[in-house]
Amino acid sequence: MKLCKCILIGALLCCSMALGRDEVTNGRRVFDLDVDGVSERDVRDRPNFLFILGDDVTYNDLGCFGGKNAKTPNIDRLASEGIRFNRAYCAMSMCAPFRAELYTGLYPVRNGVAWNHSSAKPSTKSICHYLRDLNYRVGLVGKKHASPSSVFNFENIKAPLAGPDAARFITRDTKEPFCLFACSHNAHPAWRSGDVSKIDVEGMSLPPVIHDNPITRKTFGAYLAEVEELDKEVGAILAMLKETGQADNTIVIFSSEQGWDFAFGKWTNWDIGVRSAMIACWPSRIKPGRETDALIQIADIVPTFISAAGGDPADYDLDGVSFLDVLEGKSDKHRQYVYGLHNNVPEGNPYPIRSIRDDEFHYIVNLNYKQPYHEKHLMSEKIAKRYDLQWWQALKDAAEKGDESAKKLFEKYQNRPAEELYRVDEDPWEMNNLADKPQYAKVKKRLLAELHSWMAKQNDPGGAMDDPKAYGDNQIRRAKQKQ
């Protein structure tokens, strides 16, 4: 038997030498033998994975996505060396649901993390299971915000993101590929870690969803300073990867997570809330300087990693779909639709939202639109004494004083219509709601049918989910899992 294995390995080595140089350069050639050594003779590259995650960053604050106010040279360089995804979306613009979607390849209703600070269903599998089955080691350094640990059973690596423990994890065993999630806390409020003196607070241009007043300028400046901190972390992680000699055969993906915890971003289904700045770099496979308009959903990351690792995502019951063909430049199309949902409990009153976008339109349905929207951090006067949360009160004050632009923004945020329809590419800040225009009735009908079909497949009851009892049941489960 030993002799057979030697002959087989020798034959495989000869095969690999006969392959073109491009097929083996920069890649780890792996001889994936079945335990018996005879039935499976798969020869393939198995890249490492480094996923760098920001926290609450709006995509177009990064230079490579058009941002002008913050300097992000490291992230911009990563984009110039790889591919920029112009249309990557998460299903739910909050920390815990985002991470659960990222790590499970499932939408929030199916993985169970459909409220902030909620817990995944115990039967859920995550990237930790899938990649370990393919003989990867899977680690996480930085912010986790995913529970229970039986589902998200990462090897926990001591911070900082580019510290000695992360370097040790990467270099520990060159025969066993790695998958590392490096998750920053920047730029999550309360925005204390950046150097605001580097931001031109007086001169910076404010997007149309931010009312121009001294409080919002100060707040926006503090957030942008933390975006610059995030960029420095990205630079340090990439430098570490290079120093370990692993850069060529590592797929690096950067994602900004969901939008900022600021006006019209996080907690909402508006475009800047659910859109994620996403960049991928893979020197041995991805041509530098590319961009794509392919629609990508964060749930697609798990199957993409499984595919790139040599597995078959079809072996697993996932919502996401591999976009490896887009990564490798073989295709510029991926999904027809990306989907979104919002449950407002426990962050405020029940305010369920569902949304869908295709290449052209973004359609949002506010299921509890007759009530005003309320978010407990932002709209409680007591908590809003924290300076990072004062933009809402400043907007409210300006609106009460009769400022027309403030009144418009205040109304849009608090009192929402039943339906919203935007042409995002032409109207990136979604200021012009087309839902009532008769010429779009057919578009809305089509998108609503698709949305209902998605909800049915997810077993999503819609408004009934955004309920303190439903959330409470999740919390009881969470507490039990911790025992």
Ligand SMILES: [Ca+2]
């Ligand atoms: Ca977050």
